[in-house]
Amino acid sequence: MVKNTAVGHKKFWHSFRFAAHGIAAAFKSELNMKVHSFLAVVVLIAAAVFRLPAASWMLLLLAITLVLTAELLNTAIEATIDLVSPAIHPLAKKAKDTAAGAVLLSAVFALITGLYVFYGPVIDWITGLMS
Numbered sequence: 001m002v003k004n005t006a007v008g009h010k011k012f013w014h015s016f017r018f019a020a021h022g023i024a025a026a027f028k029s030e031l032n033m034k035v036h037s038f039l040a041v042v043v044l045i046a047a048a049v050f051r052l053p054a055a056s057w058m059l060l061l062l063a064i065t066l067v068l069t070a071e072l073l074n075t076a077i078e079a080t081i082d083l084v085s086p087a088i089h090p091l092a093k094k095a096k097d098t099a100a101g102a103v104l105l106s107a108v109f110a111l112i113t114g115l116y117v118f119y120g121p122v123i124d125w126i127t128g129l130m131s
């Protein structure tokens, strides 16, 4: 019983390490992943500078998580397609374009979220500067 738990813990940490390695590998190989991560850091710094409320932070974190998750799944699908269908095939195109569509959709959501949470504070800041 104790042994099984120990094995379970070991398996959990192995899975965790594989997952962390997957994220690091996608970050290293995918330009989009780097760009989205950089933008996420900039947005979070701006959220701290503008002292956004907790609800806005949660919305931003949701949007960032969605974009990065979509990017990771897109990378996984691209790698799988390149492995199983290196030759041109309409289904390979469909799979890659659909996965890219998921990234685009999540990025549009992130843009709308950013406009929604920053609009008021930025307008207040500009108004304060002019008065």
Ligand SMILES: Nc1ncnc2c1ncn2[C@@H]1O[C@H](COP(=O)(O)OP(=O)(O)OP(=O)(O)O)[C@@H](O)[C@H]1O
Residues within 6 Å of the ligand: 030, 031, 078, 081, 085, 086, 087, 088, 089, 090, 092, 093, 096, 097, 100
């Ligand atoms: N095996 C294939 N069969 C048919 N069309 C493909 C195939 N591979 C890629 N394509 C088409 O080319 C586009 C670009 O594919 P590519 O593999 O270069 O991905 P990408 O979107 O440029 O991502 P990245 O640059 O991150 O690898 C795909 O979205 C798809 O429309």
